[in-house]
Structure formats: structure tokens, C-alpha cells
Amino acid sequence: MSTLLLNRENIEQLIEAVTVNGKLIVENKEDYTRLVRLARAYSKAVKAMINYVIRGVSHTEATKRLYNVLPNYIYLETAYKNAKAIVESLEETNGSKCEIKKFWLASRGSKYDYGNRNIRLIPRENFFEVLIKYPWDGTWIRAKAFFGERYISMLRELAELASRRSEGYGVVISFRKHPRIHVQVPTHLYLKHFSNTMQLNGGGFVAGFDMNSDRINMVVVDERGKIVYMKSMRFSEVVSHGFSAELSKQRRLQALSHLIKLAKQVGATCIAFENLFAVKKRFTGNPTANRKISKFAKRQLLLHGILRSLREGLHVVLVDPRGTTNSEEHSKAMRRYGLDRHTASAYLVALRALSKVDTNQHKQT
Template sequence: MDYITIKLPFNANGDVAKELLSTAWWFKIAAHRVLALAKRLQFLPGNKVGWVSVFREVAYGVVPNRRYADGAVTLVMGIYESCRALGVDFRGVELSGWLMFQQSELEYPAKSITLKQNHEFHVTTVRFDGLIGRVVVRPTVPKNYGELLNAILTGRVEYMGRVVIRDYGVRNNQLWVRGEVHMTVPLDIYYEHMARYRRNNGKLIGGVDVNTDRINLAIINDDGELIDHRTFWFSEVTARGFPKHKAWSLIGMRIHELLDYAYHHGVKTLFLENPEVLGRLRLIWVRNGDRKHGSYNHKVTIFRSTITERIALKAPLYGIETKYVNPRGTTNSTEHDEIMKKYGLDRHRASAYLIALKGIKHQ
């Protein structure tokens, strides 16, 4: 079964903020301990059960909550597996400055980060003195997400929780934190309750070319004739220092604009470049000194692949089917140059057209 993680922002202050922050610090220390031990071992387990068996005691000695301890172990295991897939030396990685804590398994109800009827979350905490506590977090829940949360409660659907601290400080002599509650839920439940359009009677094909500052859409018919094309810009996010959270919010808006435009212009199937199989670091919390050279291209590849994945994830909400094509030849080729001249397209829109054309040829 496939899953998706939704994010619900919250603000907290006072004792609630203090307990959330302390739990995140203990969790981070636990992850560091597990990482340090894992680097020293010559052989590491091949699955989650093995990792938990070897490292749970170490993590639990720092964060005395079994679910959070397993969550720290699972996080480090994910880093190790990503490093193997990327060909990166696991012993050379370091954890960056994140603050969060999570469970490691799906359950209903999730015991440590528990969804309640009024869309608040009862969160188990580990205080700075090491004692266990429990606080209530009330995130901002959009109306459409509210329907999804209700479905999870009434259907007793298993989910997994995570709390991420984005920022913290002191205001009027009182500690505050800004963060997000993350819920990992089954993808089919998400589609069932979040769909914007239940039916799609379109017959056209779309091709999408993703870049660091725009998404290009080309629409063609079954004969390969170009019907329409459009560019959805988010060039602001390339500015140095542009906030990451704001950037992804803006990109998310453009993705929905793209899909809404495609739906209302008769697109039934959307072809995307197949994201390179990077085994990439899905939690961008790992820094590695060995990747200083060529890191820009690495980041760009991950950035583009992430946008492509998000388009594929959101497309079913519009009744649009997505398929992947091999991107080879869609950017630099004789055919690409000919299409630019024939239709008066820039190179990115021509790439989108070629992706769509490649899609119908390989169906």
C-alpha cells in the first residue's frame, strides 16, 4: 500500500512549547547516538526488525518512549539505505540542524501522537528532566483536510505521526514554537476524500517539462498535433535566501494551477520525465562533505524530481492519469531542434511537447 504525508501547521507557547522542544532535543540526541554506533559497526542489519533489535536499547536510553526510540532508529536506517543507493560513504554523513520526533509504525489510534475528534492532537512528550508528559496541540486544519481526518477517525484508519519544530524563541518572557504535525495516511483514503473532480472525460495528452523556475505543459492529440502549451512560473524561489517553506507553498500552487488547466483543457493522461532513481535522501537532513563537488547538480536533480513526484501525486485529484517516459533526447536532439523551429517554441516547451509525443509512441 502507498502512503502520503499531510502537514498541519501549529503554534504553541509556554509549557506546551517547552515540552515539545525538549522532546525534539531528546529525539535528536537519540538519533545521534544511534548514528554514531551504526558508523562503528562493521555489519549493519538488512531490515527494520534487525535495526530495531540492535539499536532500540541505545535510543530508549535517551528518549524513554518505545515508539520515539524506534522512530529515531528508523530515521538513521533510512539515511543508511539512502547512502547505499547514492553511493555515499555512510560514515561520512552528519545530521543537520533539524528538530523533530516521530513514531516508526502505523497504528490506530497512534499512541504517542494521537488524533482526537476535534482535530487536535494529544502528544506524548519527554520533558527536559526526562519525565514523560502529555500535551495538546491544536494545528490549523483546512476544511478539505478536516474531511480527511474525520474519515480516518470514523474508518479507524491506521496512521503515523510526526512533530516538526520549524522555529522557536522567547517572546514576552515566554517560550514559543512554530511547527507542523505530520500525518502519514494511506494514499487511497487521501484520493477518496481530497479529489477535486470525480470524473474526467478528456481525451487529450499532456507532456510536462520541469525546471528550477517553471513547469511547462504541452497538450497534443492522438495524432501528435500540438493543441496548446503553457508555462507556470515560480522564478521567485530561485532567489538567494528565499524561505524554503514559502518556496514549496508557491510551487504547490503552480502544480495545482497546472493540473486545473490541464483538466479544463481536455487532458486525460499526463506524461512526465521518469525521476532518476537516486534512492535519494527523502528527509533532507543529511549533509555530506564528500559531495561538495557537483552538489549543485545533485540538488537540482533532487529538486526537479521532487516536483515531478508531487505532480504525479496530485494528478489523480483531477482525474488525470500520469505515466513516465525516459527523458533521453527530450532536451538535446535533432528532433528537439526541429520542433522548436516548426512550432516557434522555446526549448523548455519543446521538451514538454517531446515528452508528450514520446508518451503516445510508447503506449
Template sequence: MVAKIRKAKVNFLTIHGLLIPKTQDDYLKLVRLCYKFREAVNVAIRLQLEDINKSEGRKILCRYLNNWWYADSAWNYAKMVIEGCKVNGSNPKHIHIKSKFLISYAKSNECGNRNVRIDDREVRIRDSFSREWLSFRHDFGDRFIKADKYTAKVVFRNGRIYLHLSLLFELFRYGVTCGKLIASFDLNSDRINMVIVDRNGRIRDVKSKHFPEVTSHGFPKNKAKDVRLKALAELLDYAYYHGVGIVLFEDLDRIKKRRFTKNRKVNRKISKFAKRELLHYGVNMALKRGFKVYFVNPANTSKIAKRICKTLGLDVHCSSAYVLAQKFINSLFY
């Protein structure tokens, strides 16, 4: 059961907040700015595919945005989109961004961000055409943290305006654990299973959270997400206070696509479950608590679990988490 493992690492974390326009005029100016930024990004993609250098490209983009800092952000974002397209094996020439949006990347010694300023009461966004600051109220809930440096992105979705802030992950870390035990997780649509083992592979504890109602017809998607996140957070807190130092998750990058079955009920559960999204949140929550987080190749985990579950006295899902832990332990010695 020797398996390749990789350590999870997060440098930046994004928090999301709602923007509420103070005046209709500010709203319309922001819409125009976002349309122009989208146009500039599409132009930047074409320029980079034509091998135009960055200095010359930003001069061209300034004609669209009337702001060097916005032009620089549009160029950098276009470069990231092209690189992502190539990684996925797609043709960058077919890229065409349709949604309006705005990005202002973080700059050193710019009070967090040159074009987007935030305080406790409002968000101010620089309009490069009227040369005014557009004012908006914000709602980040309890998640907003003041930072010296952040990247800001404005997006429009379902008739609302949202502000995404990318901050250094260290600002969110609030726990440090010195535990020696290992907690392995098996994430499913209607349950989350955790098995805690020691360095010798002996089972020290087993905990599960069941929530079958989230896969039923008509259950709200956002509410299902909240239920899963709450369950995962409770299990991570339990691990934190019970001597765990390492957390293991399945390496979903090694799974190319979802595997559907002949059972319609099971397929419905699979289709309603955003496993990668839950895993992403799980990694962030674990790192915030100070755990070391690793991804383990899940190949054949379920098959092995079915063979040994009766011997272990556990269900298949807990056995899968145990197999994942054994793979990790074995990899430490080979």
C-alpha cells in the first residue's frame, strides 16, 4: 500500500464580501469600469499570444483603462489565464472572457491596494475615467481582517456585486498543534468519517458525522454546503484537542472524473456533492488550526476497505479512511 503523497500548502486565502452601492451613479460607473477591464483582458490575451512584450502591452491597455495599475493587473491576469489554459491542454486562441469584472493586484507600500481601499465602514474603488473614488458599503460578516497588502476582485453575480480579497494565509492561522497522532478523512455526500491512528498504524479513535437529509430532493444546495462544512469543522476541532498533528485527505487530482454507478439513488448523491469544493475548505480549515496536511493517492482504497472492514469492525467508509492512513504511514518508511 505504498503511495505517493504530497503536502498541502496555502499561501493566500480569499474571503468574499457583498458590495452595496451608495448611489446609482457610483454603481453605473463601476459597471462601465468592469466592462472596460474585461475588454482590456481580452486584448491582453491577444497581445501576449502575438508575443508583444509587457511594457508595450501595458501602454496599449492604458488606452482602454486610463490607469497604469489597472492595465498592469489586466496584463497579469491575462497571463495567468493563458498559462491555466495551456496546463489544461486547451488552445489559448479560443479564450474569450464574457463576464464583466475588475481586478487590482496588491502592490507594496500602497496601503493595501492602490485602486481599492477598505476601512471598517466602506470600500472605495478608483474610477479611472472620472478620476473619482466610488463609494460602497461592504458586508464581510465576521470574516473581514485588516491587512497591509491584498488583491481585490470585483464580480457581478445574480444581480449583486461581490468583492473577493486575497490575503496572506498567515493572517488566518489561529491554532498550533504539537500532536503526534494522524487523522484520516473520508468525505462523502451524506457523511464524513474520521479515523485517528498513531505512527504504528493502530486505531486510536473513530468519529463520524451523518447528515442524510442533504441529498434528499429539494434540499437547498447552500444549506447542504453549510451542514457539511459545520460537520467537518467539528471533526477537525475534535482532532485538534485529541493529540492529532497530521491530517490526511484524498488526492483528488489523481481522480480524472466522477465514477457513476447503475444505482440512480447513488448517482443522485454523487451529482449533488461538490467533493473538491469541500476538500478545498477542509484543507484551509485544517491549516488554520495548525495541522500538517497531506494528500494521499486514493487508488484502490475502496476495494481494500471492503475486504478488511469486517476484520476491523468498521463500516466501509471508516475503513477507507483507515486504508488512507496506512498508505501514508507506509510511505514514510519507503
């Protein structure tokens, strides 16, 4: 398993886009009715696509079979990708079935389609006009989108680049209490607008992380592998029965962001994580442990950590996770430094990254 060295130049090989959320308002009642019909048809197509993906039916064949449900190639292509992602997620979490209760709509982006063929953003003075292709008669549903003020300049630049066929953007429209719009902004553009590259104390140190469902451990080492700082953040309540999934996610993301900023303050210029993308199934014979693992969105947390690190102007290394939690090397680290097993894992992650990077190159003067 190879080590991945990530920076702002190559990050889009792993993370193509970052989602920005906004409020969607459809003022015309007829347009709102048409949008709901479109979203229901899209969700129906995704449900059917899941069965096709499981049975190994190709995208082209699945699209032909569902064209009477949703007569638009781009919508159906996106639905197939959604279905494939759902099936892969079920495989990772050892799930047996998927029940889709809510409906939504999505259209993948393309710079050759002026950003997005089916859902387009048009900047106005105080909002973004949204045009949504209604496939049954080829007309457009009109809506207004409102985003947080800090995202406006970035989204305006995205719309300008799309108008020149330089960038594409995917769009998802969801329905909860109110319609929401989710725009997928290319990662390089997101980092351009939101990066803080000022280094506080660039000592060329490496910070290793061990992330679990109920805690995150961090160990910072210098260029010789000596431990210079350790910090753990625990949140055992998030894996208890009945605890809000959204609040669990928020706690973990906030804890990880805090630790990354802390690593930068003590002199880390490189952040190291286990390459969890390579870990497919982590289930055990312990039902309690399995429940904790199933509630732990490891991929989402890792992606957040990577982006947060790059926003702080830090390099990222993803190391081979084998042996970082159960090996002779791990046991030696625990005995030698008096570390608990999670802190020892973070220490080994830092050491593995240290062997792959030039700390002198990453030092800041």
C-alpha cells in the first residue's frame, strides 16, 4: 500500500469538489409543483439504479430502461453515480439493504455545458438565479438561491469561469423543511478563497492522528522522531444510543479542526493520517464495537481533516494503516513511552509520515 503525499496542487486527484449549501426559494407555485415532480422522478430513478448496479447492469443499459421515468441523459447518468455510491457505502458498512424515504435531485457538472447542463447558477445583485431543466417539455424552472456571505465571491467567480467553459459544477437540490441547494465547488477554487497559509512557528514537525468513533489522538514529533507534543480529545457520548447523528458529526469535525490548528501552533508543517480509504471492512465480533464503527463516518472525517490541513497551509500524508494498532512496533511504543494504544497509534502514524517527507524542506523561517 503506497503512501500518499497531498498538497494544493494534487488534492483534486482525491477530492474533486467541496459542497457549499444554500437556501432555495421557488416563488411560482406551478414551478414548485414541477420541481417536486422532477425530484420524485429522480429519486425513483436512483432506487431503480441501485438494483441495476447490484445486478451489474451497465450505465448505458440502465439509462435506456429508465428513460421513460426521467427523459434526460444527464439526470440519469448522475442518478447512476448516486446509486453506485450508495451500493459501495453499503459494502463498506456491511449493510444489506438501503431504504430511500426522501427525494432529491442532482445533476453532474461539466465545463463544456457552461458549468451544468441541467441546473445553472446566474449571479444577480443580491442572490443567484437558478435555472432547472424540466425534461418533459424542455422548459426551465426558475428559483432563487441564497448563500452565506463568505461564499458569494467564490460562487460568482465559479459562475464566471463556467460562462467561459473553464469550470463545471455539480448541483444537488434536497427537500427537508425547505428546499436546499448544494453546489459542488472545485477544490482548487475553494482553497483559493479559504486558505490561511500563514505559518505561525514552522519547525518542520509532523503531527500524526489516530481517529476513532469516540476520540481523536494527536502526537507531534520533530525531525528526529522525538515526541514534542501530545493531545487527545474524547467525546464518548456521541456513540451512545439516541445521540443525534448530526451532533455527533459536528463534535468530531470541530475536535479535528481544533487539533489541526493546535498542531500548526506548535510547529507542525505536515499532518499525517492513516489511509482509511484503503480500509474496506473493519467489523469485529463485538456487537458494541460494530455499532460504534457503523456510526463513525470515517471517510467524511478524513476528507474534512485533509481539507482543513490544506486550508491551514500544511502538507498532508496518508500512510499505510497496517500495524499501527496491533503489531510488535505498536506494543514497543506503548511500553517505551507509556502511551495508551490510541496515542501509540498516532505516534506510529507520525513516524511513518516522517520517513516519507523532507522536514527541512517544510520548515518555515
